[in-house]
Amino acid sequence: MKLIFTKSSLTKAVNIVMKAVPVKTTMSILECILIDATTNNIKFTANDMELGIETIVEGQIIEKGKVAIDAKIFYEIVRKLPENDVTIETDNNHTAMITCEKSKFNISGRQGDDFAYIPVIIRDKYISLSQFKLKEIINQTIFSIAINDNNKMMTGELFEVQDHSLKVVGLDGHRIAIRNVALDGEADNIKAVVPGKTLIEISKILSSDAESEVRIYFTGNHILFEFDNTIVVSRLIEGEYFRINQMLSSDYETKIQVRKKEFLECIDRANLLIREGEKKPIIITINDEFLEVKIQSSIGSLNEDIDISKEGKDIMIGFNPKFLIDALRVIDDEEISIYLVNPKAPCFIRDKDENYIYLILPVNFSA
Amino acid sequence: MKLIFTKSSLTKAVNIVMKAVPVKTTMSILECILIDATTNNIKFTANDMELGIETIVEGQIIEKGKVAIDAKIFYEIVRKLPENDVTIETDNNHTAMITCEKSKFNISGRQGDDFAYIPVIIRDKYISLSQFKLKEIINQTIFSIAINDNNKMMTGELFEVQDHSLKVVGLDGHRIAIRNVALDGEADNIKAVVPGKTLIEISKILSSDAESEVRIYFTGNHILFEFDNTIVVSRLIEGEYFRINQMLSSDYETKIQVRKKEFLECIDRANLLIREGEKKPIIITINDEFLEVKIQSSIGSLNEDIDISKEGKDIMIGFNPKFLIDALRVIDDEEISIYLVNPKAPCFIRDKDENYIYLILPVNFSA
Numbered sequence: 001m002k003l004i005f006t007k008s009s010l011t012k013a014v015n016i017v018m019k020a021v022p023v024k025t026t027m028s029i030l031e032c033i034l035i036d037a038t039t040n041n042i043k044f045t046a047n048d049m050e051l052g053i054e055t056i057v058e059g060q061i062i063e064k065g066k067v068a069i070d071a072k073i074f075y076e077i078v079r080k081l082p083e084n085d086v087t088i089e090t091d092n093n094h095t096a097m098i099t100c101e102k103s104k105f106n107i108s109g110r111q112g113d114d115f116a117y118i119p120v121i122i123r124d125k126y127i128s129l130s131q132f133k134l135k136e137i138i139n140q141t142i143f144s145i146a147i148n149d150n151n152k153m154m155t156g157e158l159f160e161v162q163d164h165s166l167k168v169v170g171l172d173g174h175r176i177a178i179r180n181v182a183l184d185g186e187a188d189n190i191k192a193v194v195p196g197k198t199l200i201e202i203s204k205i206l207s208s209d210a211e212s213e214v215r216i217y218f219t220g221n222h223i224l225f226e227f228d229n230t231i232v233v234s235r236l237i238e239g240e241y242f243r244i245n246q247m248l249s250s251d252y253e254t255k256i257q258v259r260k261k262e263f264l265e266c267i268d269r270a271n272l273l274i275r276e277g278e279k280k281p282i283i284i285t286i287n288d289e290f291l292e293v294k295i296q297s298s299i300g301s302l303n304e305d306i307d308i309s310k311e312g313k314d315i316m317i318g319f320n321p322k323f324l325i326d327a328l329r330v331i332d333d334e335e336i337s338i339y340l341v342n343p344k345a346p347c348f349i350r351d352k353d354e355n356y357i358y359l360i361l362p363v364n365f366s367a
Numbered sequence: 368m369k370l371i372f373t374k375s376s377l378t379k380a381v382n383i384v385m386k387a388v389p390v391k392t393t394m395s396i397l398e399c400i401l402i403d404a405t406t407n408n409i410k411f412t413a414n415d416m417e418l419g420i421e422t423i424v425e426g427q428i429i430e431k432g433k434v435a436i437d438a439k440i441f442y443e444i445v446r447k448l449p450e451n452d453v454t455i456e457t458d459n460n461h462t463a464m465i466t467c468e469k470s471k472f473n474i475s476g477r478q479g480d481d482f483a484y485i486p487v488i489i490r491d492k493y494i495s496l497s498q499f500k501l502k503e504i505i506n507q508t509i510f511s512i513a514i515n516d517n518n519k520m521m522t523g524e525l526f527e528v529q530d531h532s533l534k535v536v537g538l539d540g541h542r543i544a545i546r547n548v549a550l551d552g553e554a555d556n557i558k559a560v561v562p563g564k565t566l567i568e569i570s571k572i573l574s575s576d577a578e579s580e581v582r583i584y585f586t587g588n589h590i591l592f593e594f595d596n597t598i599v600v601s602r603l604i605e606g607e608y609f610r611i612n613q614m615l616s617s618d619y620e621t622k623i624q625v626r627k628k629e630f631l632e633c634i635d636r637a638n639l640l641i642r643e644g645e646k647k648p649i650i651i652t653i654n655d656e657f658l659e660v661k662i663q664s665s666i667g668s669l670n671e672d673i674d675i676s677k678e679g680k681d682i683m684i685g686f687n688p689k690f691l692i693d694a695l696r697v698i699d700d701e702e703i704s705i706y707l708v709n710p711k712a713p714c715f716i717r718d719k720d721e722n723y724i725y726l727i728l729p730v731n732f733s734a
Contacts (some may be wrong), residue, residue, distance in 0.1 A: 070666075073639065073640075073666055073667070076639045077636070077639055080632070080635055080636045080639060081636070082632070102671050102672045102673070103633070103636060103669065103670075103671045104669065104670040104671065105636075105640075105667060105668070105669050106667050106668045106669075106670075107666065107667035108667060265447070265449070266470070268447055269444070269447045269448070269470060269472075272440065272443050272444055272447060273440075273472075299437075299440055299474065300440070300472060300473050300474035300475060301472070301473045302470065302471065302472050302473075303470075303471040303473075304469050304470045304471065305469045306469070
């Protein structure tokens with residue numbers, strides 16, 4: 001095999017497929033990137049058996065062939081090569097010679113026949129949206145999923161397509177994050193739970209370009225993202241997702257409007273007084289014209305008033321400040337509405353059109 | 368006590384004194400910043416008993432007094448306050464109330480009488496140079512000192528003043544870094560060994576301004592840096608520093624000139640093939656018109672030629688690439704001269720005027 005790339009196209013491709021290389025694995029072949037130039041295209045593939053990424057790389061095929069190279073060392077070498085054409089050539093022992101200007105690396109490679117190609121997906125049902133939008137809604141919800149996998153379903157996000165709209169949901173038992181996006185064109189109804197890890201990795205390789213499209217295909221067991229010259233395939237999490245509709249209610253006893261930045265900065269300050277691992281709530285007291293944020297911990301206390309406009313009853317309610325901070329950070333609106341029922345019931349931060357809904361459970365506190 | 372600051376002057380002062388707050392200590396008072404407004408100045412002090420920093424802070428004294436506040440929480444609170452005037456007020460229990468706009472923090476403080484003030488230094492012998500220059504020569508030498516303190520002397524840097532010139536030296540048994548700076552004005556001859564930690568912390572608070580001056584005072588046991596409204600006092604390391612002059616020789620058998628960037632990038636690439644903890648040398652072979660960098664490790668091999676101009680004998684010599692990288696990174700010259708004797712003797716990278724000298728010991732290799 002003998003291939004010639006520009007350094008920039010090589011760097012870009014390696015950066016993309018690296019996202020599917022597992023940090024730890026017992027199958028050493030998975031630590032490799034497969035370079036496949038057996039056809040008229042050059043394809044790079046990495047696959048951790050749950051998530052697989054394949055990208056077509058611009059380059060010149062002098063001699064067809066394929067080889068699997070240790071991903072980490074290949075990535076580091078490519079990154080440090082001079083900005084010029086890079087030649088990758090293999091011999092009969094699968095040693096890869098990487099040459100750029102006067103630099104000649106020899107790295108032992110593998111034949112690649114035992115490499116697990118990413119599964120072939122029948123590209124049938126799909127939706128399409130901009131790369132920017134997909135990246136955005138992932139970032140605006142992913143913090144709400146559970147980190148440990150005591151409950152596997154909570155480590156994923158629901159992707160639900162219904163009535164030309166995509167709903168993305170993450171939850172961890174204490175909070176729910178929901179984003180709704182209108183879709184162009186026809187779309188079948190779909191429900192799938194996508195692993196959080198897949199979404200985190202894909203959000204890193206999506207461009208922030210509102211003009212370029214990503215197509216998302218669904219099958220019973222897999223989801224496939226297609227954009228630029230790249231496809232990302234991931235297993236889905238099996239089983240039925242939580243019935244969130246019954247947790248969402250539009251009834252409320254208190255509604256307030258508050259400037260987001262001011263509220264966020266105040267809670268961020270209150271959060272300073274909570275030591276790592278300590279479970280201290282902040283207490284929010286809502287009166288007619290302002291809300292008061294209060295916290296008292298082993299470190300000290302904070303007291304701060306914020307102007308609001310209010311409808312309904314006065315209320316005093318406790319929250320884990322981290323959950324409020326996470327939600328407020330990803331809301332772009334300058335002014336937000338918060339809906340409350342009572343000190344035991346969830347509060348909702350949502351906009352009028354329900355493009356976003358953040359549900360947060362309150363915590364008990366001793367007044 | 369009641370004081371009023373702008374947020375920016377408060378932030379700046381806290382950032383400066385934080386550098387002398389120990390990460391770990393058994394004396395909890397050292398975890399505090401002392402705010403002393405008993406005179407007509409407001410002074411902030413921190414002191415880890417080896418390194419002490421005192422800075423005069425712009426602010427308004429409404430009521431005189433002093434208090435010691437936990438440095439870490441004070442730093443975090445100040446950072447997150449709104450951009451406005453900040454009032455710090457204490458009550459009889461030394462509780463500090465920190466107020467900014469509608470935000471009111473209460474943090475328990477301490478009386479501060481048991482706080483260890485920084486030692487009073489008789490300001491007699493001194494030298495002066497620009498903050499930029501001091502910061503620069505620290506950064507250009509500090510990487511050469513030893514990290515573990517099996518040999519205490521190696522964890523410091525020699526500051527030697529002689530003939531209106533300051534020489535700064537760091538060494539770790541495998542290499543020596545030397546920088547010489549001409550000084551303006553009179554200066555007594557001085558020799559002092561300054562703890563590396565002191566120099567690392569002070570380089571973080573020096574400005575990069577070539578116009579503003581720092582004065583350095585020396586006593587038998589201490590060094591004092593004075594700049595802007597800040598003084599930094601540090602103990603010296605006791606004992607006699609290594610006699611480095613006998614290690615420096617201007618004899619050589621081979622002299623080469625090479626473009627620094629090209630050489631550095633090549634060695635940086637070679638370094639990729641060395642696993643953490645592995646002790647593989649790179650082998651440099653010097654011929655008439657080029658040098659060849661070679662490395663062979665468990666990961667793979669690299670071979671690269673670099674154009675040079677050469678005087679003297681051909682030579683083949685092995686190095687720990689990290690030592691070459693460290694030295695090359697801090698040399699600004701585009702073209703550098705390297706002097707070699709034989710494969711067992713140190714190599715020198717130095718400029719004609721000896722503003723810098725980097726000595727690096729070679730390592731054995733099997734050809």
